Amino acid sequence: MKHLKSILVIIAFVLQTNNSQAQEKKLANSILWKVEHKDIEKPSYLLGTLHIMCEDDFIIKDKVKTILNTTDALVLEINMSDPEELKVMQESMAKSKKISEELSKEQIQKIDPLFKKTLGVSVEQFDDYGLSVAYSLMFAKMLPCSNLKYMEMELQKFAQKNNTPIKALEKVQEQMDVVSKALTPDFIYEQMLIFDAYKTDFNKAIQAYNQEDIIATKALIMKKEYTNENTEKYMVNARNKNWVDKIPKMMQENSNLFAFGTAHLSGENGVINLLKQKGFTVTAVYQ
Template sequence: MKIIFRNIAAITFVLTSLFAGKAQAQQSVSDKSLLWEVSGNGLEKPSYIYGTIHMICDSDFKIMDKVKKAFGQSSQLVLEADIFNPEMGNLVKKEMMSDVPLSKKLSAADYASVDSIMQLKCGMPLKALDNFKLSMVLSLVSVKLFPCAVPQSFEAAFDKMAKEKNMHRNVLEEVVAQMEFLNKAFTDSQIISQVKSFDSAAVGTKEMVAMYKAEDINGLYKYMTKPDLMDENTMRWMLIERNNNWAEKMPAMMKKESSFFAVGAAHLPGSIGILSLLKAKGYTVKPIMK
């Protein structure tokens, strides 16, 4: 359970791809790249934005040479949240606790169904999570969408690289805030429905990994925001609110020093993406192709 608490803040990419509803309009970026340079508008040195996938199997994990080069030219690493804070486990556990036990919140039929899936996919009974919110259940199940025992993390790799380089490290939001957004984004009925749709979600995850490896952030965005996968409430709390918050914080960080931002790839494209938001503030944003 401690491992889950340390990693639960790194499931946003998976969770934002799972829900049904009406999506916002998309604004494409013309090039396929996970790495973007931000310059101009008074910046002495460029900064970089890299779109991560928060979990990926080791066989698909690779830090490209162009990413290593940009990282080496930066003096500060900025992650979404401080998920490697030693106190994160306690903070997340507190935020994920529920006032009403799942055994009382769920109908007998839903409880039995979710319990069966938990035991089959995660090897643990739902009873073990009785005092947690349903988002905790979804977090555990989401990790199992990947066909490997222990998915790799770009955030962990970058954090290790930053320590070795003695880089400054910063974050765009607090872990508690990230958990609050997560809990606001998904209703109980959505979570129950998605847990029951594990097999189809696993297929979708495989497709997203393929697009990620192709650096197709437009494809990822289209897939994740199509009408049958994401609703307006999920868009608001997982993308719109957070992207706007980040776009307000990033200029001061970039002005102070060259920064390497590592955030979920879904946050980059689209009319509400941070690339468009930074362009609107007067920055030159361009893809780094190689």
């Protein structure tokens, strides 16, 4: 069960990292943003997350803990505390095509050394689990440590300790549908070929994130090398719009902490700008 939750978090990370790099207006250095509206009594908050990092680099900042202690609900991309959602994930994994059904023999030969290096098995040994699962698990191997922290899991633990309700912006099946549209076998294969380059950029992104520089973080994990024509459309823009359609109603019901990948915050089609277009005031929280 814990393994399934880890895969869900990593898939969420994959979804935010594959976006085109565009020029961004400079936003304040903050991972936490306050959202207010004249017709809504209580504010809510947006927290940009970096889904996975080494334990030594990981911290839930005091300002985030303060908000977790005062808001009515924690809203994640998906609700990993829901057994039914984990069941959907498990069923989806069971339906995965074999890697040998999605890639040519030549492609498999080229990525086989990466499988052995990162996952400790050959492509043939991992064949039944499918390419998307392999790609997700490889992300955990980008880090120079074995003690990993998954931010969404830690936020969930904090909320559960406080008996704070946990909600979601989307369903697991919705995420799986996005993966199937945007992450084609050939695209995943191409990303595996540049695994080492992405590994370098991601470890730089961790440092930028811990300095709360959300623009630099996004620029590092969203270079043009890590995208294709479908990823921005399906993985970021469409999801941001869907979330922003849901957030106002959720704010009317509760004061929430919305936590999702930090790359979703900024940009013309980012959650911050889309909420401003709907008449919300969105301001950085520094402490």
